[in-house]
Amino acid sequence: MPSSPSRRRTRLAWLLVAGVLLAAAAAALWPRARGFELVEARNALLLIERSDRGTTRMREIHPLTAPAAGVLERIELEAGDRVEAGQILARLRPLVSTPLDARSTAEAQAAAVQAEAALRQVQAQAASAADARRRLEASATRGLVSERDLVAARALDREASAAVEVARAALAQARSRIALVLPDARGRIELPAAVTGVVLRRLLQGEQVVEPGRLLLEIGTPDSLEVVGDFLSQDAVLFKVGAVARIEGWGGASLPARVERIEPLGELKVSALGVEEQRVRVILSLEQIPPALGHGYQVEAFVRVREQADALLLPIEALRREDSGWKVWTLQDGRVRGRSVEVGDSDGRRREILSGLSPGEQVLAFPPPGDLEGLRGYRLD
Structure with a gap:
């Protein structure tokens, strides 16, 4: 029997619904852009840099020690006080009266003469190093000298200046010994500052008996401040003397620096995470030293290894x-x-x-x- 019109319409409706559902499913499953x-x-x-932690240090630190046994008078200086070369830092009274003899007097005076001669010798060497540095700096402005040679000349100049300060300290110590043996001495030894700088540490304060060689004060020269970086050995092999560097994380603006020396000795150290690492000390010289930056401050050091x-x-x-x-x-x-x-x-x-x-x-x-x-x-x- 042929289908009735109503049945055909119902069949067509269901087919239409099924088609719509299939189209919707296909649209839903079709991957979209x-x-x-x-x-x-x-x-x-x-710019490729390697960074690691570092600390500041004053390269020139001058200890003040007791030249002989005696009674140390109270030291009034505090850490951070500025002192001038020749300023009296401490005074030492002898425990007992020292017998006077010609031999002790002659030995003390000879030591002072020898110290004076050593001072004149290193002063001449320092003048020669300063003259060489000035000539290289003049040639560097015309591009006739490499940066490495210029950095080396500046380092020699600073080392010669430091040697002069050491010789002055030795002379001051030799002269202080004369006070023990000269007949006209009042018996009290005055200990002067060998250099102009700041007091880093005061080891003793009140009046007390001290033995020979006892450390009393440490004087640092702020102009000699440098940064000691503690870098991984695989980073340090990429560095060159004279390479551009910068100092961050010290509490102020970025400080320009240069690589002055790469120490050849690597040391095994354990990181905060317990990892063993080979570390190399890299010395960075600062192009400008802010007054707020002192000895032993923590910094972050960055050294440039490549610039393209x-x-x-x-x-x-x-x-x-x-x-x-x-x-x-x-x-x-x-x-x-x-x-x-x-x-x-x-x-x-x-x-x-x-x-x-x-x-x-x-x-x-x-x-x-x-x-x-x-x-x-x-x-x-």
């Missing part, structure tokens, strides 16, 4: 490390395509692209995990 943020590979300045003016750079988040190497993802005709690249150094924010990309090419800024090859996508504005 995803929006991606793109970033451009650009030529820019690349026109390196092709890409943000590190646009790169993905895979078994075959580094990879980036591009958008071509609405599809995501992977591309292998060769990378170089990184400054922590960007990485150098050695091959695989050209300047101006755009890649996915944050590629999601998984296989993206052939995925439909579009650029987010």
Whole structure:
């Protein structure tokens, strides 16, 4: 029997509903195009630095010791007080009267004469080193001297100046011994400052008996302040004497510095996480010394190991490390395509692209995990 019109209409309605449901399901399951943020590979300045902790120190520290046994009078100076060369820092009274004899007098006077001669000798060497430094600095302005030679000359000049201060201290100590044996001495030994500087430490305070060689004070020269960096050995091998550096994390603005010396001895140290590491001490000279920075302050030292003016750079988040190497993802005709690249150094924010990309090419800024090859996508504005 032929179907009635009502049955045919019902069948058509159900077919229509089924078609709509199938179309909706297909639309829901059909992969949609995803929006991606793109970033451009650009030529820019690349600075590669290595950083680690460090401390400041005054290179020239002059101890004041008791030249003989005696009664130390109260020292009024406090840590941080500024002293001038020749200023009396402490006074020492003899325990008992010292017998006077010609031999002791002659020995003390001979020691003073010898100290004076040694002072004149190192003063002549210091003048020669200063003259050599000035000549090299004049030649450096014309590009005739390398930076390394100039740094070495400045270091020799500073070492010669330090030797002069040491010789002055030795002369002051020799003269103080004369007070013990000269017939006209009043018996009290005055201990002067060998250099102009600041008191770093006062070891004794009240009046008391001291033995020979007892450390009383330490005087530091602020102009000799330097930074001792504690770097990993694999970083230190990249450094060169004269390399550009900077000091951060001391409580003020960034301080320009230079690598003055790289010590050849590595020491095994344990990090805060319990990891054993080989550390190397690197000495940095400051181009300017702020008054607020003192001896033994903690800082963060940065040393430049490479500077490239026109390196092709890409943000590190646009790169993905895979078994075959580094990879980036591009958008071509609405599809995501992977591309292998060769990378170089990184400054922590960007990485150098050695091959695989050209300047101006755009890649996915944050590629999601998984296989993206052939995925439909579009650029987010």
